[in-house]
Amino acid sequence: MLENNFKNNKGVLEIGGVSVEKLAQKYKTPLYIYDQKLIKDRAKCFVENFKSEKFETEIIYATKAFSNLYVLGLLNEYKISSFDCVSKEIFVALEAGVKSKKIHFHGNNKTKEELIYAIDKNISLIIIDSEDEYFLLREILQEKNKKIDCLIRINPDVKAETHKYIQTSNADSKFGLNIRDGNTEKIIGKIVEDENINFVGFHAHIGSQVKNLEFFKEEAKIMTAFTKNIQEKFKVNFSHLNFGGGFGCKENFDDQDLDLVNFLKDLIIFMENLFEKNKLEVKNLSIEPGRSLISKEGSILYRIGSQKKTLESYPLIFVDGGMTDNIRPGLYGAKYSAILANKLDCEKNQTYRVGGKLCESGDILTEKVKLPNADRDDLLLVPYSGAYTFSMSSNYNKLP
Numbered sequence: 001m002l003e004n005n006f007k008n009n010k011g012v013l014e015i016g017g018v019s020v021e022k023l024a025q026k027y028k029t030p031l032y033i034y035d036q037k038l039i040k041d042r043a044k045c046f047v048e049n050f051k052s053e054k055f056e057t058e059i060i061y062a063t064k065a066f067s068n069l070y071v072l073g074l075l076n077e078y079k080i081s082s083f084d085c086v087s088k089e090i091f092v093a094l095e096a097g098v099k100s101k102k103i104h105f106h107g108n109n110k111t112k113e114e115l116i117y118a119i120d121k122n123i124s125l126i127i128i129d130s131e132d133e134y135f136l137l138r139e140i141l142q143e144k145n146k147k148i149d150c151l152i153r154i155n156p157d158v159k160a161e162t163h164k165y166i167q168t169s170n171a172d173s174k175f176g177l178n179i180r181d182g183n184t185e186k187i188i189g190k191i192v193e194d195e196n197i198n199f200v201g202f203h204a205h206i207g208s209q210v211k212n213l214e215f216f217k218e219e220a221k222i223m224t225a226f227t228k229n230i231q232e233k234f235k236v237n238f239s240h241l242n243f244g245g246g247f248g249c250k251e252n253f254d255d256q257d258l259d260l261v262n263f264l265k266d267l268i269i270f271m272e273n274l275f276e277k278n279k280l281e282v283k284n285l286s287i288e289p290g291r292s293l294i295s296k297e298g299s300i301l302y303r304i305g306s307q308k309k310t311l312e313s314y315p316l317i318f319v320d321g322g323m324t325d326n327i328r329p330g331l332y333g334a335k336y337s338a339i340l341a342n343k344l345d346c347e348k349n350q351t352y353r354v355g356g357k358l359c360e361s362g363d364i365l366t367e368k369v370k371l372p373n374a375d376r377d378d379l380l381l382v383p384y385s386g387a388y389t390f391s392m393s394s395n396y397n398k399l400p
């Protein structure tokens, strides 16, 4: 949080009491910087406010947002209940010291090799994404004569207001089983009967950067009605409901931030009432925050190199990274802010575009930003960029 954490010392930004000038000298740029205290506070906020007397609650970190070993270890230490992992993220979480019973296995195309690995490691549960995947899983479990807890990912068909690439619950989404599809019940029927599967409940995730609580309430209502209906139809009781993540958070100075405390409290009260009204006994309710745990807590630091005027738009300043360390502006138009971290005391009298150094025209970090006069070797910091940046990074153009 730039507002209260970053201090100004001779016009140079400090993060957690350390000058970014020193960080750049010691570690070189581009540099991902995370503030451990902010991560701790954020984790605590989730754990303390998503709580109920009526059922057990779990905060499951969506590992993909930032899967650094040290940070996974911290979140584990800060009492994050579980870790949502895809593919080799399971390996990374185990390496970070997370117990296998705290790992949930996600993904829309889990390979046989990955499933075998997860089962052999005795992870906590697998979220089944399709009928085909269920067949593959059944074959492996029968062969090994093993039983495992599973959730089924359903698609509640809630079109959350966010970018198309981060919506996950449209009718044509690649994720989960659509509740309006007649086949979904038949597939569930098969899984209910399966002796190698302990089918504990449902999972849904409606998309990312969703800032309006109403969408989560709509999701909750649909999932509750659906669960109730399936329980009655198949005469079973499910203990778990997982609402996924996607809680929006501030990505630039103009963005509104989610009021997390009230958001979580409000959601809990809503769920308690909803379960009571529907006479649904849920033992375990979980959510899966990714970016809302790690995005505002991190930033990326660059050094400025060349500058250029073009025939149209604002002059460009180039940084020593770009889409290789943050692909989100290019991929789905994510808007970030920038500051000149070594010139905090200077007046912002120039409007620039900030470009990266990669061989792609779309490698623009921001289209318009007011900064002080920029010179070669100045430090440019992009705040609120801790999520889906390092984890989506590449070595395109062989940038180190």
Ligand SMILES: *Cc1c(COP(=O)(O)O)cnc(C)c1O
Binding pocket: 062, 064, 065, 084, 106, 205, 207, 208, 209, 244, 245, 246, 247, 288, 289, 290, 291, 292, 387
């Ligand atoms: C990506 C994802 C999340 C986390 O999304 P955020 O927007 O980072 O909170 C949670 N659950 C599932 C299944 C996901 O795919």
